[in-house]
Amino acid sequence: MGRARFNLGKAHLWLAITLVVILALGACLPKGPGTPQATSTLETPRLKQGEKLRVVATTTIVGDVVRAIGGEAIDLxxxxxxxADPHTYEPIPQDMAAVAEAHVIFINGAGLEGFLERLLRNAGGKAAVVSVSEGIQFRKLEGGARPGEIDPHVWFNPLNVIVWVHNIERTLCILDPANAEVYKANARQYEEALRELDVWIAEQVASIPPSRRKLVTDHAAFGYFxxxxxxxxxxxxxPGFxxxxxxxxxxxxxxxxxxxNLGVPAIFVGKTVNPDLAYRIARDTGVQVVFLYTGSLSEPEGPAGDYISFMRYDVSAIVEALK
Ligand SMILES: [Zn+2]
Structure with a gap:
């Protein structure tokens, strides 16, 4: 009996200590789901006068969101x-130099960047690697040739990108506390824009009859959407992701x-993918081919130069083809 009471007391003590630690950590960190695994090992670098935090992002989409939070305060x-198609990208020598010099590298994660492991190994350096998608509930492939394969295309749901925002904000605040207020303000503003985007998409989609909300795409990029x-x-x-x-x-x-059989009116093909097969299927079945942006933004002055324009472009094209 006495022994049991003692253990119980000890358990309470540990629980209390754990809570204190969690609360202490929570107090200096912004709220939100998804703690990047790497955060625990993030060390604040000593930046010289006028030196900016050197930040690397992998894809143009991750890069745009990092830019929205980091703004002028970071060197991105x-x-x-x-x-470039992130699934098949081959790094160039400049990538190694950027990685070697970086304080932090933001990646999409979830297996999107197949090139990353080799790049990090070859580049050396001691940058922290933070997956912006940490904390998102990933979709997994059911059945097929590769059951359990994770779907990395989280950015097709703006609410997942809000998780990105929190992870990026939290990381930048730890690495560069002098600019924490800038990062927090940018994050709040961008999160608001993402919530508006989510509402806008739902409104647009409402004009497609439910029976026509069927997607055939070049690869399964639209699961989260x-x-x-x-x-x-x-x-x-x-096949696969x-x-x-x-x-x-x-x-x-x-x-x-x-x-x-299902009367699908269109095949949607990413602009970074060879469309030959899509054209062949379209010819055989008599449906149209519609191009979307999937793994990359357009040039900055193009129709999908930032993440929000990218989503608006794709949703407009989908609605136009299916309504
Ligand atoms: Zn993809």
């Missing part, structure tokens, strides 16, 4: 050029059958 390098806005992903030309694998003749035939 985005690795992937506009139009479909889940949020009530679409069904009927199929994709490339990447553009790196080729479909078999049988898989293509099955996809054409689905398109015809």
């Amino acid at each position: 390098t985005v690795l992937l050029p506009v139009g 479909a889940e949020r806005y009530g679409f069904e992903q009927i199929g994709a030309i490339f 990447s553009t790196a694998s080729e479909p078999s003749a049988q898989e293509l035939a099955e996809l054409e059958d689905s398109i015809q």
Whole structure:
């Protein structure tokens, strides 16, 4: 009995200590879901007078969100050029130099950046690597050739990008506390814009009859979008969550059958993907090919030069094709 009481007391003590630690940490960190794993090991670098925090982001989409939070206070390098497919990207020597010099590297994570491990190993340096998607509930492939494969296309739901914002804000505040107020203010403002985007998308989608909310795409990039806005992903030309694998003749035939049986009016193809197969399927089934931005923004002056324009472009094109 005495022993049990003692253990219970000890458990309470540990619980109390843990709570104090959590509260102490929580007090200096912004609220929000998703704590980046790397945060616990983040060390605040000593920046010289006038020296900015050197930040690397992998994709143009991650880069745009980091820019929205970091603004002028950070020195940002985005690795992937506009139009590069993140699934198949091969780093160039400049990427190694940027990574070697960086204080922190923001990645999409969830397995999107297949090139990353080798790049980090070759570049050396001691930058912290932070997955902006930490804390998001990832979708997983069910069945198929690669069951359990994680869907990395989290950015097609703006609410997931709000998780990015919190992770980026938290990380920048730790690494560069002198500019914490700037990061917090930018994050609040950008989060507001993302909530407005989410409402706008739902309003646009409402003009598509529910029976026509069916997506056939080049690869299964729209799972998070479909889940949020009530679409069904009927199929994709490339199997799995990447553009790196080729479909078999049988898989293509099955996809054409689905398109015809379900009366799907369009195939959506990413601008960074070779559209030859999409054109062939469109010819066979008599549907139209519609281009979307999927893994990359457009040039800054183009129609999808930042994340919010990117989403607006895609949603408008989807609504136009399906309504
Ligand atoms: Zn993709």
